Amino acid sequence: xxxxxxxxxxxxxxxxxxxxxxxxxxxxxLFGFTVAVAxxxxxxxxxxxxxxxxxxxxxxAFLFSAILGLSRAFxxxxxxxxxxxxxxxxxxxxxxxxxxxxxxxxxxxxxxxxLLPVFGIFFNLSLWDRPGWLFLILLxxxxxxxxxxxxxxxxxxxxxxxxxMLPLLLLPLTVPVLIAAIECTTILLEGRxxxxxxxxFRLLVGFxxxxxxxxxxxxxxxxxx
Amino acid sequence: MPIGLxxxxxxxxxxxALFFGYLVNLALRQKSxxxxxxxxxxxxxxxxxxxxxxx
Amino acid sequence: MNSARDPVAVLLAGLSFIxxxxxxxxxxxxxxxxxxxxxxxxxxxxxxxxxxxxxxxxLGFFTVFVASIAYLMTRNIRWDWLAVSAAEVGVVxxxxxxxxxxxxxxxxxxxxxxxxxxxxxxxxxxxIYLGYLxxxxxxxxxxxxxxxxxxxxxxxxxxxxxxYMANRWWRTQHxxxxxxxxxxxxxxxxxxxxxxxxxxxxxxxxxxxxRQRYRLxxxxxxxxxxxxxxxx
Numbered sequence: 001x002x003x004x005x006x007x008x009x010x011x012x013x014x015x016x017x018x019x020x021x022x023x024x025x026x027x028x029x030l031f032g033f034t035v036a037v038a039x040x041x042x043x044x045x046x047x048x049x050x051x052x053x054x055x056x057x058x059x060x061a062f063l064f065s066a067i068l069g070l071s072r073a074f075x076x077x078x079x080x081x082x083x084x085x086x087x088x089x090x091x092x093x094x095x096x097x098x099x100x101x102x103x104x105x106x107x108x109x110x111x112x113x114x115l116l117p118v119f120g121i122f123f124n125l126s127l128w129d130r131p132g133w134l135f136l137i138l139l140x141x142x143x144x145x146x147x148x149x150x151x152x153x154x155x156x157x158x159x160x161x162x163x164x165m166l167p168l169l170l171l172p173l174t175v176p177v178l179i180a181a182i183e184c185t186t187i188l189l190e191g192r193x194x195x196x197x198x199x200x201f202r203l204l205v206g207f208x209x210x211x212x213x214x215x216x217x218x219x220x221x222x223x224x225x
Numbered sequence: 226m227p228i229g230l231x232x233x234x235x236x237x238x239x240x241x242a243l244f245f246g247y248l249v250n251l252a253l254r255q256k257s258x259x260x261x262x263x264x265x266x267x268x269x270x271x272x273x274x275x276x277x278x279x280x
Numbered sequence: 281m282n283s284a285r286d287p288v289a290v291l292l293a294g295l296s297f298i299x300x301x302x303x304x305x306x307x308x309x310x311x312x313x314x315x316x317x318x319x320x321x322x323x324x325x326x327x328x329x330x331x332x333x334x335x336x337x338x339l340g341f342f343t344v345f346v347a348s349i350a351y352l353m354t355r356n357i358r359w360d361w362l363a364v365s366a367a368e369v370g371v372v373x374x375x376x377x378x379x380x381x382x383x384x385x386x387x388x389x390x391x392x393x394x395x396x397x398x399x400x401x402x403x404x405x406x407x408i409y410l411g412y413l414x415x416x417x418x419x420x421x422x423x424x425x426x427x428x429x430x431x432x433x434x435x436x437x438x439x440x441x442x443x444y445m446a447n448r449w450w451r452t453q454h455x456x457x458x459x460x461x462x463x464x465x466x467x468x469x470x471x472x473x474x475x476x477x478x479x480x481x482x483x484x485x486x487x488x489x490x491r492q493r494y495r496l497x498x499x500x501x502x503x504x505x506x507x508x509x510x511x512x
């Protein structure tokens with residue numbers, strides 16, 4: 001399908017650009033690390049407490065880093081008017097969205113995977129008992145954040161105060177993703193059976209699909225001339 | 226002994242202050258816009274004096 | 281406001297006032313005082329302002345949703361005018377809900393706030409549409425503003441039921457202090473008349489406010505058009 005081909009091409013372009021400059025990954029990683037350190041000053045949990053709150057702390061750190069990463073990722077498009085170039089190409093704008101979404105998810109998940117051991121060390125967590133489930137939660141949660149995040153970074157790029165607008169729009173709307181991701185992670189860290197989390201997984205998948213489709217449909221309105 | 230009389234009064238006063246405050250705010254905004262519009266219309270209807278390439 | 285020259289506004293204001301008087305009369309004097317926890321005099325009467333405000337606010341946000349879709353389909357700027365008007369009025373009534381809620385909760389249940397599904401969803405809703413309004417402030421050009429706002433207006437509203445469900449499920453895992461008898465408790469039918477009466481009155485008041493806000497957008501557009509003419 002044409003759309004997928006265009007999306008894949010854009011995805012590849014983002015990967016190449018990132019490999020060269022690395023500004024998205026480095027900003028996410030550095031910021032995430034800083035947040036993790038800040039949390040260790042704020043909280044000094046016992047092992048028992050750590051398991052309970054780590055899910056929340058983890059996803060807060062991922063959220064803040066994601067906001068930073070998403071705006072940097074989109075800044076790459078607006079610099080040198082790349083976006084206009086993309087618009088003028090006879091490509092379905094939805095494809096632009098999908099390509100951007102895919103690269104955003106990739107960069108964010110990679111950064112999260114690197115940040116996880118950092119959290120594990122600081123809070124003495126055993127993260128790697130069920131790595132498959134952990135990775136799935138990361139993927140679904142990040143996909144949810146990025147689905148709206150990619151859309152809103154494009155929206156806020158059109159405003160005078162883009163650094164303010166992206167978190168202002170993103171935070172309230174991604175509350176369901178955060179709740180679900182935090183619950184799943186907490187269940188995982190506490191060693192409970194993952195069947196306890198089946199409702200939350202359904203919520204994550206539902207959210208991801210609904211908003212990816214919606215944003216894919218609506219993206220053309222945001223980038224039109 | 227009325228429980229929460231203070232809270233009850235504050236709640237109603239605040240809520241209605243909010244509604245009427247907004248109404249008044251709208252009225253003020255409308256008035257200022259109406260004034261601007263009238264001034265602009267006056268300026269336009271008068272024969273052009275300070276013409277030229279300025280606003 | 282040139283209410284003297286605006287019969288519809290006068291009509292709305294008058295009707296709203298009358299119906300509100302009736303509605304509150306019923307709420308205060310006819311509706312029963314129950315023995316249940318929530319219904320302590322006189323604090324419980326806050327409920328008759330709190331719940332109808334929530335309905336009005338929600339209707340306002342639904343209007344934003346519909347108007348946003350209509351704008352995207354027709355590109356008629358008047359739909360955008362309706363959207364921003366409904367959003368502002370919705371936010372005002374939502375603020376009233378968030379103010380009256382804790383003021384009712386504190387004397388009755390001893391706490392200002394609890395993370396139950398309805399309160400949390402109302403708060404998130406408030407933040408979503410506050411963001412919607414802030415977005416509009418920072419976009420200069422009218423049609424681009426309308427486009428972006430419409431997209432956010434649609435996404436925001438679609439999210440609301442999801443936020444509600446997420447909070448509901450979260451609450452079953454992490455039981456919170458129960459306020460207002462929990463989500464599934466019903467209302468004494470005699471209380472419904474008070475609620476409906478106040479709702480009808482507040483609805484008319486909201487309609488008046490939306491209408492005046494809409495007029496503001498009309499005037500602003502007229503001003504811009506005239507300014508453009510003046511420059512030519």
